[in-house]
Amino acid sequence: MKLYNTLTRKKEEFVPIEEGKVRMYVCGPTVYNFIHIGNARPMIMFDTVRRYMEYKGLKVNYVSNFTDVDDKIIKKAIEEGVPASEISTRFIAECKKDMDSLNVLPATTHPLATEEIGGMLDMIGTLIEKGYAYAIDGTVYFRTKKFDDYGKLSKKNLDELEAGKRIAVEAQKEDEMDFVLWKPKKDGEPFWESPWGNGRPGWHIECSVMSKKYLGEEIDIHAGGEDLIFPHHENEIAQSEACNGKNFSKYWLHNGFLNIDNRKMSKSLGNFFTVREIGEKYDLQVLRFFMLSAHYRSPINFSADLMEASKSGLDRILTAVDNLKHLSGASNTNDKTEEENANLKLASEFTDKFEAAMDDDFNTADAVSSIFELVKFTNTNTSAENSKEYLDGLFNQIKMLCDILGVIVDKEAIILAEDIEKLIEERQLARKSKNFARSDEIRDELLAKGIVLEDTREGVKWKKA
RNA sequence: GGCGACAUAGCCAAGUGGUAAGGCAAAGGUCUGCAACACCUCUAUCACCAGUUCAAAUCUGGUUGUCGCCUCCA
Numbered sequence: 009m010k011l012y013n014t015l016t017r018k019k020e021e022f023v024p025i026e027e028g029k030v031r032m033y034v035c036g037p038t039v040y041n042f043i044h045i046g047n048a049r050p051m052i053m054f055d056t057v058r059r060y061m062e063y064k065g066l067k068v069n070y071v072s073n074f075t076d077v078d079d080k081i082i083k084k085a086i087e088e089g090v091p092a093s094e095i096s097t098r099f100i101a102e103c104k105k106d107m108d109s110l111n112v113l114p115a116t117t118h119p120l121a122t123e124e125i126g127g128m129l130d131m132i133g134t135l136i137e138k139g140y141a142y143a144i145d146g147t148v149y150f151r152t153k154k155f156d157d158y159g160k161l162s163k164k165n166l167d168e169l170e171a172g173k174r175i176a177v178e179a180q181k182e183d184e185m186d187f188v189l190w191k192p193k194k195d196g197e198p199f200w201e202s203p204w205g206n207g208r209p210g211w212h213i214e215c216s217v218m219s220k221k222y223l224g225e226e227i228d229i230h231a232g233g234e235d236l237i238f239p240h241h242e243n244e245i246a247q248s249e250a251c252n253g254k255n256f257s258k259y260w261l262h263n264g265f266l267n268i269d270n271r272k273m274s275k276s277l278g279n280f281f282t283v284r285e286i287g288e289k290y291d292l293q294v295l296r297f298f299m300l301s302a303h304y305r306s307p308i309n310f311s312a313d314l315m316e317a318s319k320s321g322l323d324r325i326l327t328a329v330d331n332l333k334h335l336s337g338a339s340n341t342n343d344k345t346e347e348e349n350a351n352l353k354l355a356s357e358f359t360d361k362f363e364a365a366m367d368d369d370f371n372t373a374d375a376v377s378s379i380f381e382l383v384k385f386t387n388t389n390t391s392a393e394n395s396k397e398y399l400d401g402l403f404n405q406i407k408m409l410c411d412i413l414g415v416i417v418d419k420e421a422i423i424l425a426e427d428i429e430k431l432i433e434e435r436q437l438a439r440k441s442k443n444f445a446r447s448d449e450i451r452d453e454l455l456a457k458g459i460v461l462e463d464t465r466e467g468v469k470w471k472k473a
Numbered sequence: 474g475g476c477g478a479c480a481u482a483g484c485c486a487a488g489u490g491g492u493a494a495g496g497c498a499a500a501g502g503u504c505u506g507c508a509a510c511a512c513c514u515c516u517a518u519c520a521c522c523a524g525u526u527c528a529a530a531u532c533u534g535g536u537u538g539u540c541g542c543c544u545c546c547a
Contacts, residue, residue, distance in 0.1 A: 047547050164543070235541080235547065265541070272541085302486065306478090307478080328511090376496080377486085
């Protein structure tokens, strides 16, 4: 299994620190609103990474935080006249609902920043002791110049950063690149006591602390959006390695951005979509499938047309699986024949292809194409004559591959109301007596109720519109 | 100014040295009472220029264009 490591800018063979186990940390969202579809990309893609690793037999300890103390949360709380904790609690719950809709597995641990303040105070204290941090008037800064490796992830060096001077440097800092570990409280803001005065943590320290607490000082994979490379991940490395004296994370994975109609998503452009909004128009599986259609490191463009195309593509897979279920249910023979056995062997090559794609830096686009090829193979190599064992074998293979990608293929059985069943029966009778006016009328009637009828080679089938 | 990414058919998108996967859309056909589903057929010399090589979308140099990070941001 190879993966692209932002730290080395190369694809590397994945070798976990501890054999058979993976310690993985993914930076989670700041919970001040419903998550947007850009937030959903790392959730979906790294969830897929996790699923694939688990499929390969690795035990993954997957940690993803919620940042629940932050300027934007506080701002929203003031606007609504409620405590900040109420805002964060609410949107954590909403985020978890969205994750569920996207079929993103819950992390092994979802730590909250506000519940880890003690660990942050400890780490900041250690950094001060070691000379990597200093306190001035209630603010604690990290001394970037003291950490020699600063810039190793983003490939920036401090001198160049200084050359391009920026605005409004806080005068009290020793160096303009120094960043905040602890900031003093302001009126109306949540705060915690600390040796440097009441206040709250800076953004970066939480991830260093939570990663250490739940995964240890050295971890295998740290992941997030590419915009986090600098300064967030660079600062995490500085904090963790300065504090622990060990290499922080072996591999760094970053997903590309999601654009809307070729432009960066922003509220001012009016092209801002929450996952919840997309969920009103589509099964969110379609959004997941859409994201899987491109490599996770590439930028991806979102549009209504592309969602429609993804929906059509996904439907093709779902239809094939559905057909297999119908055929299997109607099959008269159980044991597979030699020919069927040979076919299953041929079909297994698509699984090999799928794995080869995923082994190559999680090439989901290529992996999906092997599912389509398997679907085509299935469509052309099945009939009512096949044995149940054979049909189920194909069904299980497609289901397994889709499961790895987090695509749910096995629709839960929905019980039709009795009157609808009667209508289907009546339509069949009408068709037999060539009363097509009546049969079409019934089909339209059911369509109005959201049930689509299809007269297939496997018999009459229905599905939700 | 610094760092980096990308440019493949109408659209999306794999492919990093041996002569272009897959999906969507469109078109024609088979099947079907019709529709839908399914199946068959059909669509590219890979931004441009130069070079390396027996051989390049794939390597090197250059040109043009698009975009990201350097500031809160997935």
